[in-house]
Amino acid sequence: MSDVTTFRAPTEEAPIVRRILIGVVVALLAVLVLAPLFVVFAEALSRGVGEAVKSLGSRDALAAIRLTLTVAAFAVPLNAIFGLAAAWAITKFDFRGKAFLITLIDLPFSVSPVVAGLCLVLLLGTNSTLGGLLVANGYPIIFALPGIVLATVFVTFPFIARELIPVMIEQGKAEEEAALTLGASGWRVFRTVTLPNIRWALLYGVLLCNARAMGEFGAVAVVSGKIRGETATMPITIEMMYNEYLSVAAFSLAAVLALLALLTLALKTLLEWRHADALAATGGH
């Protein structure tokens, strides 16, 4: 009966197959995904920590960090407001064209960020009717902060709504209806019943939205005009430094964004682990 130790359930692969498959998959992931991450830090620190920190203190780097934080501070709350409004309208009411509305909300995922930037330039650039009018009155949009915020909101548009809608569908509206019957006002129901129920999903969406907002490159590259110290966000400044062969400076700034990405992933994993039941089941994006 020595066979017992090597017995394999007919619904599983042979241990050797498993091991090979795990090995291949992990090795490929290490080469494709982890190696690029490590190289960012290796290049940033290639001339020592001091040099990396010094380059982060440069005027361009500091201006870029400030601008990126400003853009995220506008774009993420705008998207949170949109996400909450859209999720409320879609999950609490029945109306015709709901599926079409959801498709439209998802649309920015299918549009290339560069094309998104192009659309904004055509609509609001100095050459357009609307843009020309705005510039003439002292409100430039393109090649200025509002354009960068608009482009960022465009590319992150579905992030929070998409996270909230499935969670709110699952929770139904019985609790809200109960609160309303007991005489609570609409706002109070939203604040004390809905918001606590969706707080983890909202946080999850905000995290992903923020990571993308701070890292967006293609759309911002088109609308920002890349004015050094003025409209160059962190990713744009990384590109400029890299093209000027300022490798340590470029990779140091990139390392800051990579750390942000790692922090985002860690918090996201923690949320999935601790509050899986309060999040949408779907992964991705």
Next chain:
Amino acid sequence: MIHRQKSAMPGFGLSMGITLTMLSVIVILPIAMLIARGIAWGPAEVWNIVSSQRVLNALFLSFKLSFFAALFNLVFGVALAWVLARYPFPGRRFIDACVDLPFALPTAVAGIALTALYAPNGVFGSLFPFRIAYTQIGIFIALVFVGLPFVVRTVQPVIAEIEKEVEEASATLGATRLYTLRRVILPMLTPAALTGFALSLARSVGEYGSVIFIAGNIPNLTEIAPLLIVIRLEEFNYDAAAAIGIAMLLISFAMLLVINLIQMWSRRHV
């Protein structure tokens, strides 16, 4: 769209108002502007601008390499999803979290990192007798990177939901494990895998940040379509940029349609 059934729930006007206003101003109006330009020109004029050899080569290159990258991600993604969903091994949670790294890492960061790795004097680049960075292989690698999570994340939940009984039934009927995988499991995964493939493809066709650093950007050889839009805009040639943008928008819409058709088809067959 505003026809709705009576509901006691408050806030329909406000929430729908915010939703439609923001959607219109930020997303629909800008896209409509581009489409309106295309309609005003007419298909012949758009084609006239797009049909220069350099633009056609760029569009073809973006699509071809995106297709191959999505194909690679289809195979690798299904294998990765299977390992993550079925095999318990130390560090699985860590590997699972790593899959999302391409979503979280800004594309410009990924772009310069991949270039540093695969440049002729880079850690990986120096291992190969041929050039990887500044060639189409480099673009392929960057597109594999950005598209990697899509197939994994669409297939993984489907694997987790497969009932063990199905595999047991197949085994008791005498099927080998390989036969069960091929004839029972694989058909169940196909719709999700195809959706992931299409999502990966759609993302890659429009990808800009992670590609331009490693691409070398030689016209007709390693110049992708989004880069050509940026070049035309920097030359203030808005018409040419718009025409390429319209072509890319049409490709995006076509792929969106394909994704929806796959999902409709899979709902009917499950």
